[in-house]
Amino acid sequence: MSTGSGGGFQDPPAEVLAEAASAFGLLATPARLHIVWALAQGESDVTGLAERVGGTLPSVSQHLTKLKLAGLVRSRREGRRQVYLVDDPDVVTVVRLMVGQLAERAGHIAQAPVRLRELGA
Numbered sequence: 001m002s003t004g005s006g007g008g009f010q011d012p013p014a015e016v017l018a019e020a021a022s023a024f025g026l027l028a029t030p031a032r033l034h035i036v037w038a039l040a041q042g043e044s045d046v047t048g049l050a051e052r053v054g055g056t057l058p059s060v061s062q063h064l065t066k067l068k069l070a071g072l073v074r075s076r077r078e079g080r081r082q083v084y085l086v087d088d089p090d091v092v093t094v095v096r097l098m099v100g101q102l103a104e105r106a107g108h109i110a111q112a113p114v115r116l117r118e119l120g121a
Helices: 014-026 030-041 046-053 057-069 089-105
Strands: 073-078 081-086
Touching: 030 046, 030 057, 030 073, 030 081, 030 089, 046 057, 046 081, 057 073, 081 089
Parallel strands: none
Antiparallel strands: 073 081
C-alpha cells in the first residue's frame, strides 16, 4: 500500500473502497438517507417510518429492503410487526455528521424533520 501526502494515511485496498462506494451509493438518494437518519434517532416499523419521512408504505418498504440487503439496517420481529434499526453504529455517525454539518451550514436545525416530498423524492 502506498502512503499519500495527506497525513500519512495508507490507501485502503480496492475491495474496501468498492464496499464503501456501494454503501455511499445506497445513501445517495434523499429517501434512503432520510430513512437512515430517522432510524439513527431510534428504531421504527415501516408505518412509523412512512409517516415520518412522508413516503408511501410500498416505497419505504422497498428502500428498507435495499438497505437491509446491504447490511446498513436490520430488522427484528416484535409481535406481528417488523421493527427496523441501523445495523452499524459507524453508519449512524457518518450520516449524523454529514447531515448535521450541511444543516448547520444552511442555517437549519438538523433535528427538524424534513418530508421526502420536500426533497423531491
